[in-house]
Amino acid sequence: MPIEKAERLINLTMALLAAQRYIKKSQIFAVVAGYSGSAEAMERMFERDKDDLRNLGIVIEVGGLDPLFDDEPGYRIKQSEYALALENLTAAELSLLAIAAKTWQDATFSNSAQSALRKLRSLGIENDATNYVDAPFHIKINDSNFALLWSATIAAQTLIFEYPNQSNQLAEREIQPYGIAAWRGQWYLVGRDIAKNAIRVFKVARIAPGCKVGGKVGAFKLPIDFDISHHLVMLQDPPQIPVILHVRKERCHGLRQKSKIIRNDVEWDELQFIENNRPQTIQEILWYGPDVVVISPKELKMSVVASLQEMAKNG
Amino acid sequence: MDKPLARTARLLDLIPFILSHQGIAIIDLAKEFGVTEKEILADLNLIFMCGLPQYTALELIDLSFEHGFVTVREPQNLDKPRKLSSEELSILIMGLDVIQTQITDPSKQQTAKNLQTRLKQLIESATANSILYADDRHLPYIDNINSAMRNRTALNISYLNTSKDEITTRKILPLEVFQQGDEFLLLTWCYLSKANRTFAIARILSCDQASDTFADSNSDTDSLLLATERRVTIKFQYDRAALSFIEHLQDRVIEIDQTTMIASVEVWDSEWILRNVLANAGHIKILAPAQFAAEVAARAKIALSNY
Known part of the structure; x- marks a missing residue:
């Protein structure tokens, strides 16, 4: 009865793991259960098996048996390359990793998580469940491209997608994805735009559905000094600017939450808070319309007035 | 991944998992690996046939599973779990980033940081700095909420309704905390609405263990209950500066033409859309209904009169 492919792959893994020295193909065909048929058939079978094991992340080393002769290559799997190397992991650390994995519940990565x-629970360490119970929250990603963007980034595969240009028209981009980051719940892809030969940042939500991979795994190497945080302007320290507002009594609760009251009046209260994001501050102030007045800084006041003038003339 | 390959991965992972959970029930094993009991039994039968070359009784993997419980007697050289894949490592590294944004205990923070450094050493060096989860917003009351979820107890919250610019009080049973888009949300059973309700955690202003004497405020008219009666369609033109707002609307968009940048959305809260148009500082112009455009202009004029 022919042996199932999975059985042959397990036998091959075990044989290569047990090898102290490189073992030749002919030896593998002779001793590993599951190889049968013509020499050519066995050869093809073995080539596919090697690819399959490598797709499972198993590193098969190839080496010469005798350095003095151009001999047939041999194969082996080093135990140190095969096994999970997280020695001395404490129960508390294991629990923390369990929480890290649980963060992705319901998300694109729940299977990998x-x-x-x-694998971590197979290390035989008891969870310290009393110390760490659950993830602080779960992340839900509703984006049809996301799984592909992520896997292509990890596998260093080129991506092809459509992205709005300056005039908001979708234009095709071919990108070598270098990294993925989330900032305040928004996801960003950072990669080298092949046509422009420059690193660009793409907001994942703006990538048109139907993104594709355009090449093989490992198609490019990341620059050795690449650090995604250097490419995200929002991670740079913004200036801290005090803002003073007058807000109507019993109104503008959102602004009151982040401010301290510095003066009470009959109709208005004077509030102060420190801003670090000017566009967001303008939005928050305009949200409350006639219930808030900017006192300082002057530039903020001018921006708010200009926006109000623009909206007033459109009525 | 094709079926035989996925099965090979499962077989390789089964042995160390059973070794660390000796005597596990087949039904639990099936649940753990997300397959049927029949599939697990077939896997165990196959493992039973695998071993090292020579394949005598001494070289085969030996396990017992006759009475519905599994024990590995001889794993041969498959006793260790496989190393984590790049994807698995990336997910854990980013998960630890997530934890660090919200854990307040400094010792746990440090543990998470040290662990992340160890994991980064296992991944290809350049890739270690290519994934990042960052957020400077700490969730208020997350410890209270998680503790109430664990103990299945109710909470009293005061909640800021930004559309109405009012604060309401409610008794809720927290069910799940999750991040969707740029918001942290709390799914609850709301005693006031007598239905499931989702709240933005950033707008919870106080949060305490509920007592029996708590009464929901009757000042609140629960917007969602009136949803169908107040539904309104708004047509507007936007520019690039308002793209984030369009993305935020997501499933409320009925029609959108990205060339002319004209969209129609269905909303149930007209106050919410009016405030959003104001907040977008002229980057959104309402085309219909006309009274909504007039209302935005009127509010802008009143606001201007304050300067």
Whole structure:
């Protein structure tokens, strides 16, 4: 009865793991259960098996048996390359990793998160469940491209997608994805735009549905000094500017939450807070319309007035 | 991943998992690996046939599973779990980023940071700095909420309704905290609405263990209950500066033409859309209904009169 492919792959893994020295293909065909048929058939079978094991992340080393002769290459799997190397992991650390994996519940990565967790639990360390109970929250990603963007980034595969240009028209971009980051719940892809030969940042939500991979795994190398945080302007320290507002009594609760009251009046209260994001501050002030007046800084006041003038003339 | 390959991965992972959970029930094993009991039994039968070359009784993997419980007697050289894949490592590294944004205990923060450094050493060096989760917004009351979820107890919250610019009080049973888009949301059973309700955690202004004497405020008219009666369609033109607002609307968009940048959305709260148009500082112009455009202009004129 022919042996199932999965059985042959397990036998091959075990044989290569057990090898102290590189073992030749002919030896593998002779001793590993599951190889049968013509020499050519076995050869093809073995090539596919090697690819399959490598797709599972198993590193198969190839080496010469005798350095003095151009001999047939041999193969082996080093235990140190095969096994999970997280020695001395404490129960508290394992619990923390379990929480890290659980963060992705319901998200694109729940399968990988579960398999990571299972491998960690196979280390035989008891969870410290009393110390860390659950993820602070779960992340839900409703984006049809996201799984592909992520896997292509991890696998260093080129991506092809449509993205709005300056005139808001969708234009095709070919990108080598270098990294993915989330900032305040918004996801960003950072990569090298092949046509422009420059690193660009793309907001994931603006990438048109139907993104594709355009090349093989490992198609490019990341620059050795790449650090995604250097490419995200929002992570740079913004200036802290005090803002003074007058807000109507019993109104503008959102602004009151972030401010301290510095003066009470009959109709208005004077509030102060420190801003670090000017566009967001303008939005928050305009949200409350006639219930808020900017006192300082002057530039903020001018921006708010200009926006109000623009909206007033459109009525 | 094709079926035989996925099965090979499962078989390789089964042995160390059983070794660390000796005597596990087949039904639990099936649940853990997300397959049926029949599939797990087939897997165990197959593992039973695998081993090292020579394949005598001494070289085969030996396990017992006759009475519905599984024990590995001899794993041969498959006793260790496989190393984590790049994707698994990336997910854990980013998960630890997430934890660090919200854990307040400094010792746990440090543990998470040290662990992240160890994981980054296992991943290809350049990739270690190519993923990042960052957020400077700490969730208020997250500890109270998580504790109430664990103990299945209710909470009293005061909640800021930004559309109406009012604060309401409610008794809720917290069910799940999640991040969707740029908001942290809390799914609850709301005793006031007598239905499931989702709240933006950033707008919860106080949060305490509920007592029996708590009464919901009757000042609030629960907007969602009136949703169908107040639904309104708004047509507007936007520019690039308002793209984030369009993305935020997501499933409320009925029609959108990205060339002319004209969109129609259905909203149930007209106050919400009016305030959003104001907040977008002239980057959104209402085309219909005309009275909404007039209302935005009127509010802008009154606001201007304050300067």
